[in-house]
Amino acid sequence: MTAMRLFQEKGYESTSVADILKAAGANSGSLYHFFHTKQDLLLEVLRRYRDGIAPMLLEPAWRGIADPIARVFALLARYREALVASECSYGCPIGNLALELHEPDPPVRQAIATNFDGWVDAIERCYIDASARLPATTDRRALAVFTLSIMEGGVMQARTQRRIEDFDRSVAMLRDFVALLERQAKEQRGTT
Amino acid sequence: MTAMRLFQEKGYESTSVADILKAAGANSGSLYHFFHTKQDLLLEVLRRYRDGIAPMLLEPAWRGIADPIARVFALLARYREALVASECSYGCPIGNLALELHEPDPPVRQAIATNFDGWVDAIERCYIDASARLPATTDRRALAVFTLSIMEGGVMQARTQRRIEDFDRSVAMLRDFVALLERQAKEQRGTT
DNA sequence: GTCTATAACCCGATAGAC
DNA sequence: GTCTATCGGGTTATAGAC
Numbered sequence: 314m315t316a317m318r319l320f321q322e323k324g325y326e327s328t329s330v331a332d333i334l335k336a337a338g339a340n341s342g343s344l345y346h347f348f349h350t351k352q353d354l355l356l357e358v359l360r361r362y363r364d365g366i367a368p369m370l371l372e373p374a375w376r377g378i379a380d381p382i383a384r385v386f387a388l389l390a391r392y393r394e395a396l397v398a399s400e401c402s403y404g405c406p407i408g409n410l411a412l413e414l415h416e417p418d419p420p421v422r423q424a425i426a427t428n429f430d431g432w433v434d435a436i437e438r439c440y441i442d443a444s445a446r447l448p449a450t451t452d453r454r455a456l457a458v459f460t461l462s463i464m465e466g467g468v469m470q471a472r473t474q475r476r477i478e479d480f481d482r483s484v485a486m487l488r489d490f491v492a493l494l495e496r497q498a499k500e501q502r503g504t505t
Numbered sequence: 506m507t508a509m510r511l512f513q514e515k516g517y518e519s520t521s522v523a524d525i526l527k528a529a530g531a532n533s534g535s536l537y538h539f540f541h542t543k544q545d546l547l548l549e550v551l552r553r554y555r556d557g558i559a560p561m562l563l564e565p566a567w568r569g570i571a572d573p574i575a576r577v578f579a580l581l582a583r584y585r586e587a588l589v590a591s592e593c594s595y596g597c598p599i600g601n602l603a604l605e606l607h608e609p610d611p612p613v614r615q616a617i618a619t620n621f622d623g624w625v626d627a628i629e630r631c632y633i634d635a636s637a638r639l640p641a642t643t644d645r646r647a648l649a650v651f652t653l654s655i656m657e658g659g660v661m662q663a664r665t666q667r668r669i670e671d672f673d674r675s676v677a678m679l680r681d682f683v684a685l686l687e688r689q690a691k692e693q694r695g696t697t
Numbered sequence: 698g699t700c701t702a703t704a705a706c707c708c709g710a711t712a713g714a715c
Numbered sequence: 716g717t718c719t720a721t722c723g724g725g726t727t728a729t730a731g732a733c
Contacts, residue, residue: 324607326518330709341710343717351709404604411665412596412604415516426665451681455674462658462675469657470650473603473618482647483654489643490678493685522727535699537728700733707726715718 317358321406324413325355352421355410359424362407366431381442382491388436389464389484393477396468401475407432408465433457448498463487509550513598516605517547544613547602551616554599558623573634574683580628581656581676585669588660593667599624600657625649640690655679 315337319328330351334341348354374391375384395403407428414421437457440447447453467483470476507529511520522543526533540546566583567576587595599620606613629649632639639645659675662668 322607324605327607329707331707340718342712342719345710346716349710402608404607408661409604409607411661412601413516415514415519415596415601416594422665422667429662429665452674452677455678458662458671458674459655459678462662462671463651463654464658465661466654466656466658469600469603470621470654473614473621475614479650479654482644482650485644486647486651486682490682490685493682493689497685521725523725532700533728534701534730538698541728543727698733700731702730702732704729705727708724709722711722712720713718714720715716 314358314361316354317361320355320358321403321409325410326413352418356420356424359407359410359421359428363424363428363431366428366435371435381439382446382495385436385439385460385491386484386488389460389487392464392468393480393484396471396480397477401471401477404468404472405465408468429461433461436460446495446498448494448501451494460487506550506553508546509553512547512550513595513601517602518605544610548612548616551599551602551613551620555616555620555623558620558627563627573631574638574687576631577628577652577683578676578680581652581679584656584660585672585676588663588672589669593663593669596660596664597657600660621653625653628652638687638690640686640693643686652679 316328316333319333319336322328323332330341330344333339333354334344344354348357370391371388374388378384378387392405407425410421411425411429414425417425433454434457437454440453440456444453447456463483463486467480470479470483508520508525511525511528514520515524522533522536525531525546526536536546540549562583563580566580570576570579584597599617602613603617603621606617609617625646626649629646632645632648636645639648655675655678659672662671662675
């Protein structure tokens, strides 16, 4: 879908319907036959992102990686690659939309939220799969939400500063935190 | 400045010059006498945010709080208050602009980056002031960048989900991390 | 410096032939 | 289902009187 690429490159508001038609080599009548409004097109794009989380994002990132904690950092490494490949101008398309649309219509906001949920669900599963290595008191869901915060915040800073180091610094601190949690879990297992 | 409020509420692209003129009770000619373009107005708004970090943000947040680590969380609590007061629709105005403008003109991108620098500088100073309680190997600058990532990512999720819990979860995990770092530093002091 | 009027352009969406 | 032409309105910015 051409609209998917343009929304990612230029944002939703800044991409005109004429831009999409020109890039896709289509005509106004055809597009409006399938999508009643530009917002309908956006909703379809968000559905595709949601459906693509597992096959397009997680599966390639996790190929050959079984360790659940390693999987978390393998996914973050994917975002790093995209940042570096675009000289720090690529951003998470969902995060862009989340902050670009200030008062989105309810279905749009819900569709963005669903994308976040899918991402957090996948990471939460990693932490649950690694449960034996984490302290019993650590909330796995909260840790997954935290991980998404770091990814989005790291991408935001790296893009703004045109500097991959800000993303790396954020991920490095998460790595330290997880290492400390694993050490704490080990101690607790030893003392009980 | 009226433009400041509207850019925050509706975003930059979605706020028309006519909106600003109407809200401010001014006329087109007057505004363009002081600002040659809408982007000039944005740059002035970003300058005001930058100059306001200390007097408008840090000083009120830190009044009566001397402990440097407590200051970090007092600042984060300010963003929480703003989120709650707006039913999770307020966001960090700088973060909004950072992701709304996909390929900003260089001076705009630089002005946003300068705002982030000012925020990170202030938090880095907190961690430096708390140096005795942190492990010697922990990079204070990286920890400050990490803290901004968590704030921005937490705000993004809370806004999208219309749920303060996602912000709280992110901050709670940072709290756990800092507590673990303080414990680690204590151990290191004890063993040397 | 502030006013009104408007230029010049771009937007999303539609109409109606084929 | 796809085409071309266009509507009606909103956009930033300017012109020129006061």
